[in-house]
Amino acid sequence: MVDKLTKYCKYLLIALMVLNVVFGIITIAGGEASVGTFMGFAYCMLGLTVVAILFAPIYGIVINPKSVKTIGIVAAIVVVIALIALLLSKGATLPLEYLESMGVTQGTESFVDFFMVFTYIVVGATIAAVIYSAVSKLINK
Numbered sequence: 001m002v003d004k005l006t007k008y009c010k011y012l013l014i015a016l017m018v019l020n021v022v023f024g025i026i027t028i029a030g031g032e033a034s035v036g037t038f039m040g041f042a043y044c045m046l047g048l049t050v051v052a053i054l055f056a057p058i059y060g061i062v063i064n065p066k067s068v069k070t071i072g073i074v075a076a077i078v079v080v081i082a083l084i085a086l087l088l089s090k091g092a093t094l095p096l097e098y099l100e101s102m103g104v105t106q107g108t109e110s111f112v113d114f115f116m117v118f119t120y121i122v123v124g125a126t127i128a129a130v131i132y133s134a135v136s137k138l139i140n141k
Helices: 002-063 067-088 096-102 106-140
Strands: none
Touching: 002 067, 067 106, 096 106
């Protein structure tokens, strides 16, 4: 069952990559007139991504019930990183007049600042994990 699903997912990903390339070429060839079509396609892809993000853990739990522990640990790590990002984000730092001239509220600026700090932490942790993995492989040889 898992092998069949893996095969179908591989074919689905290939089809989606081909669709992305085709829509990208159509957008480039069509210029500004076809940007709306590409944006609609991008929204559809975003919807499919959200469905996949919600479906994958549920499917993993059904296939392997012992994975609940791992999913819980990962969720706890994400919450801890979010709390650290919330503590490190400065909130609204730009002058109110500047924000109003751009049509942005202080809440939006604070929200963006939080997610930028969150992204920086996640990217830094990912780079550290890759370096640690490479170094540990060299040492264990």
